Amino acid sequence: MASQPVRYPWYKKEDTDAFFALFQNNIANFVIIAITMLGMGFPASIVFGQVLPGAAVAVMFGNFYYAWSAARLARKENREDVTALSYGISTPVMFVFLFGVLLPAKTLTGDAELAWKIAVAACFISGLIEVIISVIGNWVQRNLPRAAMLGAVAGVALTFIAGEMLFKTLEMPVIGLLVLAIILVGLVARVAMPFNIPASLFAIIVGTALAYLLGQTESQNFSEAFTHIGFYPILPGLAWFEGLGLLFTVGVALLTVILPITLYNAIETMNNVEAMSAAGDSYSVRECQAVDGVGTMLGAVFGGLFPTTVYIATVGAKWMNAGRGYSMLNGAVYFLATMFGLIAFLAALIPVSVVAPILVFVGMSMIATAFQANDTRYYPAIALAMLPYFANYVMTRFNRGAGDVVSDISGGIVVLGHGAMFTAILLGAMAVSVIDRQFRRAVAFALFAAGFSFIGLMHAPKLGFYAAPDFVHGYLMMAVFFAWFAFKEKSTTTP
Numbered sequence: 001m002a003s004q005p006v007r008y009p010w011y012k013k014e015d016t017d018a019f020f021a022l023f024q025n026n027i028a029n030f031v032i033i034a035i036t037m038l039g040m041g042f043p044a045s046i047v048f049g050q051v052l053p054g055a056a057v058a059v060m061f062g063n064f065y066y067a068w069s070a071a072r073l074a075r076k077e078n079r080e081d082v083t084a085l086s087y088g089i090s091t092p093v094m095f096v097f098l099f100g101v102l103l104p105a106k107t108l109t110g111d112a113e114l115a116w117k118i119a120v121a122a123c124f125i126s127g128l129i130e131v132i133i134s135v136i137g138n139w140v141q142r143n144l145p146r147a148a149m150l151g152a153v154a155g156v157a158l159t160f161i162a163g164e165m166l167f168k169t170l171e172m173p174v175i176g177l178l179v180l181a182i183i184l185v186g187l188v189a190r191v192a193m194p195f196n197i198p199a200s201l202f203a204i205i206v207g208t209a210l211a212y213l214l215g216q217t218e219s220q221n222f223s224e225a226f227t228h229i230g231f232y233p234i235l236p237g238l239a240w241f242e243g244l245g246l247l248f249t250v251g252v253a254l255l256t257v258i259l260p261i262t263l264y265n266a267i268e269t270m271n272n273v274e275a276m277s278a279a280g281d282s283y284s285v286r287e288c289q290a291v292d293g294v295g296t297m298l299g300a301v302f303g304g305l306f307p308t309t310v311y312i313a314t315v316g317a318k319w320m321n322a323g324r325g326y327s328m329l330n331g332a333v334y335f336l337a338t339m340f341g342l343i344a345f346l347a348a349l350i351p352v353s354v355v356a357p358i359l360v361f362v363g364m365s366m367i368a369t370a371f372q373a374n375d376t377r378y379y380p381a382i383a384l385a386m387l388p389y390f391a392n393y394v395m396t397r398f399n400r401g402a403g404d405v406v407s408d409i410s411g412g413i414v415v416l417g418h419g420a421m422f423t424a425i426l427l428g429a430m431a432v433s434v435i436d437r438q439f440r441r442a443v444a445f446a447l448f449a450a451g452f453s454f455i456g457l458m459h460a461p462k463l464g465f466y467a468a469p470d471f472v473h474g475y476l477m478m479a480v481f482f483a484w485f486a487f488k489e490k491s492t493t494t495p
Helices: 013-040 044-077 091-109 112-143 146-169 173-188 199-213 220-224 239-247 252-279 285-301 314-319 325-339 342-349 352-372 376-398 403-409 412-417 420-435 439-455 469-493
Strands: 087-089 308-310
Touching: 013 044, 013 087, 013 091, 013 199, 013 314, 013 325, 013 352, 044 087, 044 112, 044 285, 044 308, 044 325, 087 091, 091 112, 091 252, 112 239, 112 252, 112 285, 146 173, 146 252, 146 352, 146 376, 146 420, 173 199, 173 352, 199 352, 239 252, 252 285, 252 308, 252 314, 252 352, 252 420, 285 308, 314 352, 325 342, 352 376, 376 412, 376 420, 412 420, 420 439, 420 469, 439 469
Parallel strands: none
Antiparallel strands: 087 308
16 A cells, blocks of 8 residues: 655744754855945945845845755655755855956956946856756766765865854853854754744844853944845846846956856855765755756846855754745745845844854864765765865964965965865875775876966965976876876785
């Protein structure tokens, strides 16, 4: 007798926790975008009337699609514990587009509107490239070891999520540590909060109220929160099309930035989908990369200029037992919040130290998943794959105007930080291959690393010919060394 189909709920209590975790991830990016662009001299009409609404359209499209995709998977496998993929703007990609595309475009043109159009066109091209890359997405996923991919994700989680957010937590220790305790009890130990309020919501309410009561947050923040409230209609435009002509003339040099960062974005999506597969929900890498590319292009049509991706926070949502409701709610809330200018209001109202512990939990869950989803013999490979992002973190956080400080620590920090995602995956893949005594695969990964270094995708600040010669030679030496062991093993096993 066939089993009865399970009912996959539209929304459940656990979705509230996951919503706040994803919401805070995205709201931080939206606020950084607004503050940075206003500081660069872009008018509020472009920032709040074009860029943020365009980003909101992309976020809504992706979240709604992945909610539908989760329901499809639930029906296919007859399970009600499927978690939808999280979706939003990739933080590293966001910074590259802000300072590697938008700012140079403004410097080249001297005009804020023209610079915005060039960046929108760059975003559209980036989305198109990711759709094309999606054709080989599943093949890449099959041939890259899981330990290498999850180790790279764990490196991001350790440094940019759990680590940095723990720093933010301790900026207000009285508030932050209490909120961290609530998160540990409610989300890690899964103990119910008073009145059965979701742990993350309870943490935000208690933390925010306590911050104002203890004077840890200035009261003027409350009044400033109302500054940008208004109505910003979300309409498509032709800025992306007009910007294409400018991009391929005055801004043609920016294409050397767009290609590597799009490859990074596609690999980030692949890694995060793989992490979800390890956690129990298997989605198609090819489909997700294509959806991310389409979402990016759609956002550009509405004036947005930041590529989107499957979020690293997805496994955190899985750990919270979320379903599809958090994804749909996130898309709808961002659309409405952007339309009425509520993003800046919420960001000014809630202290960062209150929401940071939620993201610490997300980072913790990502690191734990990287180890839990792999056999113990692969732990050294995971650890090795995590290390390049430590260099990337040091480089990006301390190299702004303090290059001498970084170089005094070690001359290898900056070069290891460039292309950290590629370096992490390839070093991890070599380690896995060696652990399995598959030396020919190790040779292939070493040659890929040499090729990436040759064109500047790794260990170089920009693309170029013979961009990182010392690393090219180093990886070729590794390939020769692995090849010797491959030949030795073959000769000993031949009758």
